[in-house]
Amino acid sequence: MLRFITRRVLTAVPTLFGLSVLLFFWVRLLPGGPEYALLPEDASAEQRAALRRTMGLDDPILEQYGRFVLQLLQGDMGTSLQTGRPVLTEFLIKFPATAELAAMAMLFAVAIGIPLGYLAARRRGGPLDALAVGGSLLGICTPVFFLAFVLKLVFAEQLGLFPSAFRQSPGLDATRITGFFVVDGIATREWDAAADALMHLVLPGLALSSIPLAVIVRMTRASVIEVLGEDYVRTAEAKGLHRGTIRTRHVLRNAMLPVVTAIGLLSGSLLAGAVLTESVFAFGGIGEFIYAATQTRDYPVLLGFILIIATVYVLINLLVDISYSLLDPRVRVS
Amino acid sequence: MTSRAERIDRLAELVAARREDGAGRGVWREAFTRMRRDPMAITGAAVVGVFLLVAVLGELIAPYSPTAQTWGTEVFPNRNVFVGPRAENWLGLDNLGRDQFSRMVIGARQTLLVGVVAAGLGFTAGALLGGVSGAAHTLGGRAGRRIDTVLMRLTDMMLALPTLLLAVSIAALLGQGLTTVMIAVGAAQIPIFARLLRGAMIAQGGRDYVLAARALGARRRRIALAHILPNSMGPVLVQLTLSLATAIIDAAALSYLGLGNPDPSVPEWGTMLADAQRFLGGAPQLAVFPALAIIVTALGFTLMGEAMRESLDPRLRK
Amino acid sequence: MTRSPLLDVDELSVAFTRRRRRDVQAVDRISFSLDEGRITGLVGESGCGKSVTSLALMGLLPARGVRVGGTARFRLGGGGEADLLALPPARMRDLRGSEIAMVFQDPLSSLNPVVPIGRQVAEVLTRHRGVKGAAARDQAAELLDRVGIPDPGRRLREYPHELSGGMRQRALIAMAVACRPRLLIADEPTTALDVTIQAQILELLSGLVAEEGTALLMITHDLGVVAGLCDEINVLYSGRTVEGAERHELFAAPTHPYTAGLLGSIPRLDAPRDEPLTPVRGTVDDAIAWDDGCAFAPRCDRFADDCLGGPPPMRERGAGHRFRCLHPTEPAPGEESEGR
Numbered sequence: 002m003l004r005f006i007t008r009r010v011l012t013a014v015p016t017l018f019g020l021s022v023l024l025f026f027w028v029r030l031l032p033g034g035p036e037y038a039l040l041p042e043d044a045s046a047e048q049r050a051a052l053r054r055t056m057g058l059d060d061p062i063l064e065q066y067g068r069f070v071l072q073l074l075q076g077d078m079g080t081s082l083q084t085g086r087p088v089l090t091e092f093l094i095k096f097p098a099t100a101e102l103a104a105m106a107m108l109f110a111v112a113i114g115i116p117l118g119y120l121a122a123r124r125r126g127g128p129l130d131a132l133a134v135g136g137s138l139l140g141i142c143t144p145v146f147f148l149a150f151v152l153k154l155v156f157a158e159q160l161g162l163f164p165s166a167f168r169q170s171p172g173l174d175a176t177r178i179t180g181f182f183v184v185d186g187i188a189t190r191e192w193d194a195a196a197d198a199l200m201h202l203v204l205p206g207l208a209l210s211s212i213p214l215a216v217i218v219r220m221t222r223a224s225v226i227e228v229l230g231e232d233y234v235r236t237a238e239a240k241g242l243h244r245g246t247i248r249t250r251h252v253l254r255n256a257m258l259p260v261v262t263a264i265g266l267l268s269g270s271l272l273a274g275a276v277l278t279e280s281v282f283a284f285g286g287i288g289e290f291i292y293a294a295t296q297t298r299d300y301p302v303l304l305g306f307i308l309i310i311a312t313v314y315v316l317i318n319l320l321v322d323i324s325y326s327l328l329d330p331r332v333r334v335s
Numbered sequence: 336m337t338s339r340a341e342r343i344d345r346l347a348e349l350v351a352a353r354r355e356d357g358a359g360r361g362v363w364r365e366a367f368t369r370m371r372r373d374p375m376a377i378t379g380a381a382v383v384g385v386f387l388l389v390a391v392l393g394e395l396i397a398p399y400s401p402t403a404q405t406w407g408t409e410v411f412p413n414r415n416v417f418v419g420p421r422a423e424n425w426l427g428l429d430n431l432g433r434d435q436f437s438r439m440v441i442g443a444r445q446t447l448l449v450g451v452v453a454a455g456l457g458f459t460a461g462a463l464l465g466g467v468s469g470a471a472h473t474l475g476g477r478a479g480r481r482i483d484t485v486l487m488r489l490t491d492m493m494l495a496l497p498t499l500l501l502a503v504s505i506a507a508l509l510g511q512g513l514t515t516v517m518i519a520v521g522a523a524q525i526p527i528f529a530r531l532l533r534g535a536m537i538a539q540g541g542r543d544y545v546l547a548a549r550a551l552g553a554r555r556r557r558i559a560l561a562h563i564l565p566n567s568m569g570p571v572l573v574q575l576t577l578s579l580a581t582a583i584i585d586a587a588a589l590s591y592l593g594l595g596n597p598d599p600s601v602p603e604w605g606t607m608l609a610d611a612q613r614f615l616g617g618a619p620q621l622a623v624f625p626a627l628a629i630i631v632t633a634l635g636f637t638l639m640g641e642a643m644r645e646s647l648d649p650r651l652r653k
Numbered sequence: 654m655t656r657s658p659l660l661d662v663d664e665l666s667v668a669f670t671r672r673r674r675r676d677v678q679a680v681d682r683i684s685f686s687l688d689e690g691r692i693t694g695l696v697g698e699s700g701c702g703k704s705v706t707s708l709a710l711m712g713l714l715p716a717r718g719v720r721v722g723g724t725a726r727f728r729l730g731g732g733g734e735a736d737l738l739a740l741p742p743a744r745m746r747d748l749r750g751s752e753i754a755m756v757f758q759d760p761l762s763s764l765n766p767v768v769p770i771g772r773q774v775a776e777v778l779t780r781h782r783g784v785k786g787a788a789a790r791d792q793a794a795e796l797l798d799r800v801g802i803p804d805p806g807r808r809l810r811e812y813p814h815e816l817s818g819g820m821r822q823r824a825l826i827a828m829a830v831a832c833r834p835r836l837l838i839a840d841e842p843t844t845a846l847d848v849t850i851q852a853q854i855l856e857l858l859s860g861l862v863a864e865e866g867t868a869l870l871m872i873t874h875d876l877g878v879v880a881g882l883c884d885e886i887n888v889l890y891s892g893r894t895v896e897g898a899e900r901h902e903l904f905a906a907p908t909h910p911y912t913a914g915l916l917g918s919i920p921r922l923d924a925p926r927d928e929p930l931t932p933v934r935g936t937v938d939d940a941i942a943w944d945d946g947c948a949f950a951p952r953c954d955r956f957a958d959d960c961l962g963g964p965p966p967m968r969e970r971g972a973g974h975r976f977r978c979l980h981p982t983e984p985a986p987g988e989e990s991e992g993r
Contacts, residue, residue, distance in 0.1 A: 016491045023492060030508055138641070142580060142633035144587045147626045150612055154619070232762040238713055239757075240777045240828060241749030250776070254767050273497030277588055292592060295503055303504065311495040329767055330812040345961065346951045349941035 005332070009322055013315050020311050021073070025066050028304045069304075078308075079301030083293065088305035092287065097180035098168055099286035101198075102278065103271040105206030107264070110213035115260065118221025119253070125226060133218055140215030145274050149208035149281040156204055163204050166283040170197050205282045209274050213267045220263045224256040231255070258329055265321030269314045366646040376642030382635025390443040397437035399424075402600045407432035417618035426624055429607075430614055438602040439624060445596070445603035446583055446632070449517055453582040456521030458575050461528025464490065468529065469536025469567070470559040473545070487533070490526040498523040499588060506594035513596040513603070520585045524578050531574055535567035569647045576640035580633035587629055604629050658686035659728050659868045660710075660836055665738070666722035667705050667714065679705040681892040681943060682723065685885075687836065687868040692859065694883035694900075695872045696915070700937045702892040703872045707838045710737055710870075711755055712745040727753070730835060751781040754829035756858075758841040760821035764813035770797075770824050771809025777831040796827040800857060819850035823857065830861055837862070838870045843878060855882055876915050880904065888912050891940045891948035894967070898974040908976040908983040911949050947978070955980040 040048060053059050057068070072079065078088035121133035157165035169175060169182055175194035178185045183202070186195025228234060229252060237251040276288035283289075287306055294302040326332040370376040389396060399405065409418050410432045418428040426435035468486040471479035493501070502519035509515040539545065540563055548558050587605030589595050595606045604625040611622035667680040680702040687693050695703045708714050709721055725737040730752055737745070737753075757763040765773060774796055775789035784792055790809065797805035800823040813821055822842060829837060839858060843851035859882055862869045871883055879886050879900070887897040888911065896909040907913040914933035935952040942948070946961035953960070957980055965979050 015488055016495060019488060020492045020495060027504060027508070138634060138637055139630070142584065142630050142637055144584050144591075144608070144626065144629060146588060146591045146612075147608060147622070150615055150622070154615055158616075232757060232759060233765040235713060236757060236763045236825070236828070237765070239711055239749055239755045240780065241746045241751060242776060242780050243746075246776065246780070250768060251765050255765065258767075269495070269497045273499035276499055276503070277591065280592075291500065292503065295506075307496065307500055307504070310497060310500065311492075314495050314497070331766055331814050346941065346956075349945050349951075349961075 002326070005326055006323055009319060013319055017312055017315060021070065021308060022066070024304055024307055024311075025069055026062070028300050029062060029065070078305035081294075081302045082299045083297055083302065088301050091290065091302065092306060092309055094180065095285065095287040095290050097182075098284055099272065099275050099279065099288060101168075101181055101183060101202060102205055102209060102275055102284060102286060103268070105202045106209035106271055106274075107213060107268070109206055109210035110217050110267070111264070114214045114217030115221050115257075118218045118260075119225050119256075121218070122222045122225035122229065130222075133222065137215035137218040140211045143211060145208060145211060146277040146281055148211055149205065149278050152204045152208050153281060164201050165204075168198060168201050168284060169194065170201075173197055205278045205284055208281070209271060209278045212270060212274065213264075216263060216267060217260060220260050221256065224259050225252060228252050228256040254328070258325065261321060261325055261328065265318040268317045272310050272314065366643070369646040370642050373642050373646065375638050376646070379635050379638030379640075379642060382631060383639060386443060386447065386632050386635060389440055390447040393441055393444050397434075397440040399434040399437045401433065401438040401441040401602050403434075404432045405434070412614060412617070415617040417614070417621070419618070419620055427618075427620055429621055430610075430618070435621065435624060438607065439604070439628060442602040442604050442607060442625070443628075445513070445601055446586075446605065446629070449513065449520070449586045449603065449605070450579045450582045450636075452517040453520035453586065454524065454575060454578040456518065457524025457578060457582075458528055458571070460521070461525040462532050462571060464525065465529035465532030465571075466536070466564065469533040469540070470555075470563070472533070472537055473540030473563065474555045474559055483533075486529075490529045493526040494530075498585070502585065502589055503592065503594065506589060506592075511594055511597050513598075513601075516586050516589050516595050516605075519589060519594075520582050523585065524581070527578075528571060528574060532567060532571050535570050536563050539563045539566045570644075573640050573644040573647065576636055576643060580636040580640070583629055583633050583636075657726070657728060657734075658688050660687040660737075661726045662686065662710070662723070663725070664723040665706060665709060665725060666720075667702070667709050668720045668722075670718050670720060676720070678892055678943075680709065683887075683889065683892075683894045684723075685887050685894070685897065687870055689835065689868050690862065690866045691884045692862060692869040692871055692882055694879035694886040695870060695889060696874065696876060696879055696886060697889035698874055698937045700891075701889040703874075703889050704840055706889075707755065707840050707870065707872055710838065711749060711753065712737065712740070712742070727836070747781075750777050750834075751832040752834055753836045753838070754832070754834040756822075756825050756829045756837070756839040756842045759845045760818060760825050761813060761845075763825055764821060766813055769810050769812055770816065774809075774824065774828050774831060777828055781832045792831075793827075796831055797824065800824070800827045800830070800861075801853075802827070818846050819853065822846060822850075822854055826854075826857065826861070830865070830867075833865055834867065836868045836870070838872070840872045841874070842871075844873075844875075851878075858882075877919055888915070891937070891943065893943060893948070893964075893977065894975070895949065895978070896974075896976040902971065902974050906970075906974070906983045908970055908974070908981040909949075909978045910953050910955050910980075910982055912976075913982045914952075955982070 040052060057065060060068075069079075076089060078092075080087055081091050084091065117133050121130040124130050153165050156162050164170065173194060175182065175191055175197075176185060176189045178188055182198035183195050186192065186198055233255075234247065234251055237247045242251075272288075275284075275286060276292055278284070279286045279288040280292065287310070291303065291306050293299070294306070406418065406424070406428050410416060410428050410430060412430040417430070418424070418432075420427045424434045424436060426439060429435050429438060464486060468483045471486075472483040473479075475482060501523050505519040505522055506515045509518060545558060545562055548562055553562075583605070586595070586603075587608055590603070590605035591609040591612070593609075595609065596603050608622055608625040608629065611618070611625065615622055663684050664682040665680055665684070666678070666682050669677040669679060671677065683702075683706065685693065685695075695706060697703050705714070710725055714721065721738055723738065727735050727737050727748075729735055735744070735748075737748075740748070764770070771790060771793050774793040775784075778784040778789050778792055794805040794809055797808055802808050802820055802823050808816070808820070808824075813824075816824065822845075826842075837858075842858065843854050846854060855878065858869065858871075861867065871879060873879060883900055885897070885899055886903050887894050888903075888909065889895065890911050896903070896907070896912045903912065904916070907916050911933070914931070917931040918933060920930060933952055939951045940948040941950060941961075943964040946963060947953070947956075947965050950956045950960045959979055965977050967975050967977050968981075969975055970981075970983070
């Protein structure tokens with residue numbers, strides 16, 4: 002078991018290292034360096050060259066990469082050209098918003114997707130099945146940002162059920178501890194603050210959950226259909242076990258295995274989808290910031306953020322693989 | 336008393352009558368016959384057919400020029416004055432007083448182009464990567480496995496970069512434009528194709544017929560190209576169909592982020608949808624029509640892909 | 654005084670209905686009965702309907718697309734009688750695992766891969782006997798010991814993939830006999846196993862039956878398996894019984910050409926060395942519909958014109974020896990042998 006985890010962790014290292022190389026050179030290839038983004042349009046060529054020199058952008062590229070890795074290992078990811086603050090600080094400020102949003106979306110996807118997928122499989126060919134399959138296809142085929150706009154228009158602007166932007170109502174006096182507004186509200190017992198933050202999460206969370214929800218419904222359905230045809234389910238029936246026991250211990254425990262893996266892989270698309278959702282709801286997370294960074298050629302931010310996101314993604318999948326090995330004894334031996 | 340030959344003929348007839356389904360037809364042919372009866376596949380094919388027809392005929396269908404601001408004096412976006420559907424302009428006018436229906440029709444071609452080029456790019460590069468990896472893994476011995484490991488680490492890295500972020504950074508590198516969108520969306524699809532083909536080839540590589548071919552001394556290149564590859568293409572072709580849908584949706588997302596086609600003279604659904612978000616309050620139809628077009632077209636391709644997957648998957652056959 | 658048999662199956666039929674196509678008659682009016690302490694064999698090639706028969710008796714056929722006919726009267730433990738084919742699903746669920754149990758063919762796929770063996774044994778006890786926790790675990794260990802699994806305390810915590818094929822089949826048997834069922838159905842319990850293990854499993858089964866007085870329905874394609882084991886044998890072909898008799902009677906005087914063919918294809922140590930084996934030619938797919946005549950006709954050497962005049966009737970030959978053939982290999986009483 003420990004060997005499995007060690008080996009799995011070790012395979013993640015070269016992936017992350019390769020990513021840092023790839024991204025570093027990639028970002029340096031972007032045209033129009035920061036000297037164009039930072040200086041006014043009428044700045045002279047000498048001024049631009051001087052800025053490049055002081056930023057070390059004219060040094061040999063390998064030297065730049067070496068410096069980058071050294072700093073990286075010390076936890077220093079450089080300074081944002083837009084705000085002048087350290088990249089890591091920027092990330093830590095923006096991350097809770099996106100993490101909260103992604104968690105909300107995943108919560109919707111899992112809480113609705115797994116029961117719906119299970120019921121669709123059990124009533125295969127029935128009206129609920131048709132609805133689940135049709136709905137999930139529609140979910141996959143609807144552009145996320147359009148869905149976000151429609152939700153905002155209908156439920157926020159027309160019906161006024163939910164707030165239309167930001168993470169918390171502007172006038173609210175809330176204590177900040179972790180940056181996760183819902184968690185902060187609960188920790189400080191400022192229930193109104195927590196509820197307010199939660200309300201702000203509903204619409205963007207729904208919009209962002211459309212694709213993971215659709216994928217989870219489809220995977221659960223397909224997986225349950227397959228497991229229902231397995232011999233061991235027939236054995237469980239032959240033992241005369243109660244329906245509930247068969248459902249949880251024999252059907253769902255096996256059917257959830259591929260779904261768990263899918264949840265890990267979906268976390269990546271959630272972080273990316275956040276770019277679109279956050280901009281519609283002015284949510285102020287990392288998605289919006291990355292988009293701004295591409296517009297201003299903010300190399301350190303672009304490099305740092307994508308690298309951190311990729312690391313988070315690799316780590317999430319690492320955790321998923323390890324929890325998978327806890328769920329499936331067959332993986333542990335190999 | 337009948338003759339023995341007659342009796343045997345009669346028996347053969349009865350046996351044949353009991354064996355209703357002829358066996359031994361090709362997988363693809365059987366899949367095709369199955370798809371012809373599947374309502375999902377028929378719907379998908381019909382949608383895709385109409386879409387292709389509109390994209391090809393274009394100017395023959397569009398009643399007006401997509402770029403002429405013929406009715407420019409009737410629309411004032413800043414005063415929230417828009418013109419909705421009417422007899423003259425079936426889908427109304429856009430914010431510059433151009434015929435929305437004509438723009439939709441002409442836009443189909445660009446959308447198709449983006450989808451086909453992007454999915455084709457992802458397919459070609461991904462299949463190449465996955466094919467080399469899969470062949471190396473199954474037939475290349477120890478050195479082959481090493482090649483496979485390196486290539487798969489590379490796809491792992493691409494997979495770790497969230498699709499849209501990859502696309503955004505590619506778009507940032509190449510500048511704004513339709514080509515950028517196609518390359519960015521296509522590149523994001525590469526790892527999926529690579530993993531699928533490699534997985535299928537490795538699965539096929541362990542089959543008895545491959546072992547038999549190797550035992551008979553067939554050359555490795557021939558085994559890979561003539562035996563393993565054709566039998567591994569099923570899931571990849573399914574993914575290609577599904578990718579056409581994803582490409583159209585992803586392209587719309589990039590347009591929304593302002594990385595799409597900057598040239599207003601060439602209408603494209605994604606750009607039209609992105610532009611129309613600004614007027615969602617006053618003229619929702621400007622966003623709804625391209626959005627519906629994108630959704631329906633993507634659904635068409637997805638339905639076809641899903642029907643194909645089901646008809647090829649022996650486990651899902653009844 | 655004659656007591657009614659433990660299970661009396663009368664004219665059991667199972668048809669699979671298909672959309673826009675003809676139904677498939679998997680089992681066609683077969684009758685047999687089972688008694689305590691006796692082992693009854695159901696023999697035939699794959700596709701003859703023997704597994705469908707067992708699933709029908711267990712109430713495990715899918716609810717949709719299946720039509721079941723006939724009766725299967727089962728004498729209940731607490732007295733009284735019930736038709737297994739007509740019981741409401743909830744009642745059937747109570748009987749399964751406690752009064753009627755089943756052992757399946759492929760032990761690996763028949764065990765849940767992600768649940769420890771002990772838990773899979775204990776859950777039957779929990780369900781039908783209300784035994785829980787440590788008590789259930791102890792009883793499960795006892796059961797594993799009883800079916801010949803060494804070191805049961807450790808095996809309880811292991812998963813199916815960690816056990817050998819024979820051990821897995823033993824574990825499946827432990828689950829089946831956990832609640833001392835009065836009827837045990839074994840569907841090809843040795844097919845997936847090595848030859849050396851096969852004998853051990855058969856011995857285990859017959860031992861359990863003898864000790865507990867269980868009725869065992871043994872389903873197999875292998876006449877060799879039933880030869881040493883079964884008290885009574887029914888041979889099935891294409892969904893119908895073609896011959897049924899006590900074991901000694903059947904082996905001494907195989908009357909249906911199919912039975913004779915099956916026996917002729919078994920290698921025997923006591924046969925002359927130069928006597929060739931005579932396989933039954935063709936496959937089960939070379940069958941005709943019973944309504945057109947004898948389904949076995951296409952593969953039969955004794956086939957004549959009248960074989961195509963509808964289904965041949967069931968005939969009797971001595972005490973309890975039934976067969977369905979117009980041109981039997983052994984003469985029926987009062988008939989001359991055709992002597993071909």
